[in-house]
Amino acid sequence: MTNTTAASRPIRILIAKAGLDGHDRGAKVIARALRDAGMEVIYTGLHQTTENIVRAAIQEDVDCIGLSILSGAHMTLFPELLEKLKREGAADISVFGGGIIPKDDIVALKKAGIKEIFVPGTHTQDVVAWIRTNVPVSE
Amino acid sequence: MTKSSNGQRPFTKSASYKEWRSGRYAAQVERRKKYSSISFREQPDLVTPENGGAIDYDSELGYPGEYPFTRGVQPTMYRGRLWTMRQFAGFGSPEDTNRRFKYLLDHGQTGLSTAFDMPCLMGYDPDHPRSVGEVGREGVSVATIEDMETLFEGIELDKITTSMTINCTATVAFAFYFAVAKRRGLSFDKIGGTIQNDMLKEFIAQKEWISPPKPSVKLVCDVIEFCASSAPKFSPVSISGYHIREAGATAVQELAFTLADGLGYVDHCLGRGMDIDKFAPQLSFFFDVHNDFFEEIAKFRAARRMWARLMKERYGAKTDASCKLRTHAQTAGVSLTAQQPINNVARVALQALAAILGGVQSLHTNSMDETLSLPTEDAVRVALRTQQVIAEESGVTNIVDPLGGSYYIERLTNEIEAEAMEYIKQIDALGGMLRAVEEGFPQKEISESAYKFQLDVDAGEQTIVGVNKYQEGGEQDIPTLKIDQAAERAQIEKIKAFRERRDDAKWKDAMAKIESACKEDRNVVPVLIDAVDVGVTLGEVSDIYRRVFGVYSDPGML
Numbered sequence: 001m002t003n004t005t006a007a008s009r010p011i012r013i014l015i016a017k018a019g020l021d022g023h024d025r026g027a028k029v030i031a032r033a034l035r036d037a038g039m040e041v042i043y044t045g046l047h048q049t050t051e052n053i054v055r056a057a058i059q060e061d062v063d064c065i066g067l068s069i070l071s072g073a074h075m076t077l078f079p080e081l082l083e084k085l086k087r088e089g090a091a092d093i094s095v096f097g098g099g100i101i102p103k104d105d106i107v108a109l110k111k112a113g114i115k116e117i118f119v120p121g122t123h124t125q126d127v128v129a130w131i132r133t134n135v136p137v138s139e
Numbered sequence: 140m141t142k143s144s145n146g147q148r149p150f151t152k153s154a155s156y157k158e159w160r161s162g163r164y165a166a167q168v169e170r171r172k173k174y175s176s177i178s179f180r181e182q183p184d185l186v187t188p189e190n191g192g193a194i195d196y197d198s199e200l201g202y203p204g205e206y207p208f209t210r211g212v213q214p215t216m217y218r219g220r221l222w223t224m225r226q227f228a229g230f231g232s233p234e235d236t237n238r239r240f241k242y243l244l245d246h247g248q249t250g251l252s253t254a255f256d257m258p259c260l261m262g263y264d265p266d267h268p269r270s271v272g273e274v275g276r277e278g279v280s281v282a283t284i285e286d287m288e289t290l291f292e293g294i295e296l297d298k299i300t301t302s303m304t305i306n307c308t309a310t311v312a313f314a315f316y317f318a319v320a321k322r323r324g325l326s327f328d329k330i331g332g333t334i335q336n337d338m339l340k341e342f343i344a345q346k347e348w349i350s351p352p353k354p355s356v357k358l359v360c361d362v363i364e365f366c367a368s369s370a371p372k373f374s375p376v377s378i379s380g381y382h383i384r385e386a387g388a389t390a391v392q393e394l395a396f397t398l399a400d401g402l403g404y405v406d407h408c409l410g411r412g413m414d415i416d417k418f419a420p421q422l423s424f425f426f427d428v429h430n431d432f433f434e435e436i437a438k439f440r441a442a443r444r445m446w447a448r449l450m451k452e453r454y455g456a457k458t459d460a461s462c463k464l465r466t467h468a469q470t471a472g473v474s475l476t477a478q479q480p481i482n483n484v485a486r487v488a489l490q491a492l493a494a495i496l497g498g499v500q501s502l503h504t505n506s507m508d509e510t511l512s513l514p515t516e517d518a519v520r521v522a523l524r525t526q527q528v529i530a531e532e533s534g535v536t537n538i539v540d541p542l543g544g545s546y547y548i549e550r551l552t553n554e555i556e557a558e559a560m561e562y563i564k565q566i567d568a569l570g571g572m573l574r575a576v577e578e579g580f581p582q583k584e585i586s587e588s589a590y591k592f593q594l595d596v597d598a599g600e601q602t603i604v605g606v607n608k609y610q611e612g613g614e615q616d617i618p619t620l621k622i623d624q625a626a627e628r629a630q631i632e633k634i635k636a637f638r639e640r641r642d643d644a645k646w647k648d649a650m651a652k653i654e655s656a657c658k659e660d661r662n663v664v665p666v667l668i669d670a671v672d673v674g675v676t677l678g679e680v681s682d683i684y685r686r687v688f689g690v691y692s693d694p695g696m697l
Contacts, residue, residue: 017693020257020273022346024693025386025473028586029593031697045695046346047261049269071257072513072622076272100477102511102619119477120510121606123597 011137012062016044016053018081021071026098026120030066033124034131050081057085057093064094064115064135066127074101074109082113094135098122156189176431177601178389179591183550191553192546199444199549203539205459207447209440209552210540211498212463217536221249223501224526225302225467229254229279230513231626233289236279240294242516248523251294252302252503254278255312260347262308262681265630274627277513278304282630282678283637284671287315288322296320297329302377302467302501307349307684309336310358311677314667317370321668333374333423333467336362339400339572342691343581345382349681350688352576358663358684360407365664367418374423376404377467383581384427385473387589390438391555393427395562396572396581398445402563403572405454415454419461428494429471430486436542437551439466439497445556467501468494475510479605479615483507488525495529496542502526512619579696586697634676641674649673653680657687 015031017024024046035041042060044053057065069077078097085091096116097109106117115134118127153159164184174182186192194200201207204214213219226248228239240251256278258270264282265274274280281287291301296319305312313334320330338355341348348355359376366375380388380397388396401422408418426442428435446464450456470490475483487504494502504522506514514522530536542548569575576582595601602608649670656666667680 020261020263020269020347021277022341022344024346025589028697029387029590032590033593035697041697043695043697045693047693071273072276073257073272100510100512121476121478121603123607124593125597 009137010038010040011064011131011135012040012042012060013131013135014042014044014053014057014060014062014065016048016056016065016067017046017069018048018050018053018067018077019069019071019073020047021069022046023070023099024068026070027066027068030068030098030118030124030127034066034128037125037128039128039131050077050084053081054084054088054090058088058090062093063137064096064131067095067097069097069099069101072100074099075105078109078114079112092138096130156185156187160184176390176434177429177592178391178431178434179588179595180390180434180554183547186546186550188546191550194544194549199553200543206451206462208443208463210543212443212465212500214539216498216539217495217530218539221530221536222495222499223250223300223467224248224523224530225250225252225501225503226519226523227252227254227304227469227503228519229256230277230620230622231275231279232629233279233281233286235275235626237290237292237294239516240290243519243523244294244299246520246523247527250300250302250501253290253304255303255305256280257347258282259308259312259677260305262349262678262684264676264678265627265634267678272627274630276622280626280630281312281315282634282676283674284315284318285637286630286633287312287319291316291319296323297325297331300331300333302333302335304335306335306338306341306345307347307355307358308677308681309334310362310663310667311671311680313362313375314664314671315677318668318672321672327370328372330370331372333377334362335377335379335425337376337379337400337425339403339576340379340382340397342576343383343396343400344386344388344585345379346693348691349684351691352573354684354688355691356403356407356573357660359404360411361662361664363404363408363418363421364411364413364662366421367413371421374421374465377423377425378404379425381425381427381469383585384429384471386585387592388585389588390429390431390434391558392562392581392584392588394438394442394445394555395559395566396585397424397426398442398449398559399563399566399572399575399581401446402449402453406571407573409454415450415456416458416461419450419454419456420458420463424464424466426466426468426499427471428468428490428497428499430474430490432489432493433548433551434555435490435493436497437548437555439468439494439499440548440552441556441559442466443498444552445559465500467503468497468499469503470494470505472505472509475505475507476603476605477510479611480507480511480617481615482605483510484521484525487522488529491525492529492533492535495535498540508617508619511617513622515618515620517618579694582696637674638676645673646675649675650679650683654683654687657683
């Protein structure tokens, strides 16, 4: 990366699994790819509530949260996460998402404040590049 | 080698595979440096009797319907009866899914397969805070005996076999189903079907659980024990490789870990003093059928032979029925692409053909739209028709095990068996599958394979048409199924009313009986069949499991 605003410290990122489903293949592959790209990655494990995720994000002082949902509950859980981040004064933490999410819902979620949604078939390096470009790293 | 005057080769024959390989073959240029299967298996250029294609017919193959069942579990295979076409379905309320079931039966489907929603699969009633947004989303919401009655309204439980995909709460779903049968006056020995009830693979791959592995395996075996004594036509467990494969396992890992899970249950049942030949015939399996056509066919053949040998040699099973690996298969959901989704129809057709050439007893074909949402009726119909085309147009069902004896298939079958046995030995050395799962051994192996595969896709070494090759800019739009939010509200209202209506004294008594059965390590199934009949709900049983057996949470290993 020849980014002139290159961070002096690695990006810290929380990969989170919300909801009740157990589909963690994508989340784990992305977590490893980000780690291999030099980021500091914390993985929550499955079945987290949005409260748990917000708490972990604040405790771990992350720059962004990658939330993976394949249960169909994305229209409930993404807005809930944003709402709780705001309530805890942590709205500066960017949230992006991944999973099986129909196009119309992606439009609505982006409007609601989710920065990006990655669907199956995404190149892991595209996720890496997107984070480097779009996630501000505070000193 | 000499050439004739016009530059053409005269009739010459290589004396051996080696000579052919280093002569005639090596004289030409290969298209790629390396040819690998989707499971990273390097493929031979050609197999002959000289390089692994030789067969010992009696010991390795035998006749269909005979030990070791490599060529199939039935002598007639599809000449006698076609496989069961069983499309997995479930969404919204029990009423919604009952309508879909009837639609599928009207279109020639021959068995039912129920997908439950996430709250059911994790042991929560629809009105639990953890169920918000999840009720009826990924499957049908069934929390009470009345929901189960509605789900099967107008469907004869003694005529149509039903498969239920549910695991940590399988005991409860099983109790609902059999309690409904009882209310309809049907005796249990008339009820055929399958319940997935495979907890070991939950910890490995699908990851829906309530309690830790050990008590979870106890509950699995309660159903096995109950069916052995009281429901002879019902398969109490569907030992599943599907989720293991979907989580990223190779074909060999899928096979090895699935059979090892099966051995885990067998060991537990034998530990209870059960007789192998009394319960082994009811064990059934469920495998994925992925993209690599021949590897998948060989996997099914290896699975049958390995299981037969394990049952006979390791456990001393004395009957054919105990040694037969009967399996359902589902085309690989993970192979479908959101990009250019109509291409998925072609993928599913090839995978389905591999399942049939592999000799499965039952098949689900995925719908083209399943990387986008649950399938629409139209998409499901194409998937079902794909099976009907294979069954009735392609001609592949006219002969039993048409690929048996192929040098390549037989070598591949042998290799896959040998590699899977290596894993089973490793698992034995760890102290068996329960221990291996507790230590995260299969989980770690699968994660490695999943990551390696993704890196291969990123590097273009594994081609996914429409994703990393032949991409199109514009998106193909296909219709997707929308699930009505009303289902969640309706299910919440329904369960509240249900609790109001039930007889409180009977309910309390039933709850106490379940709790003491759990604490005293007795078989919970008969107790549950009575309890759900007086109104105990799925979430309430799960709460007892949480209290008595403890709660498991994801160690979050990467």
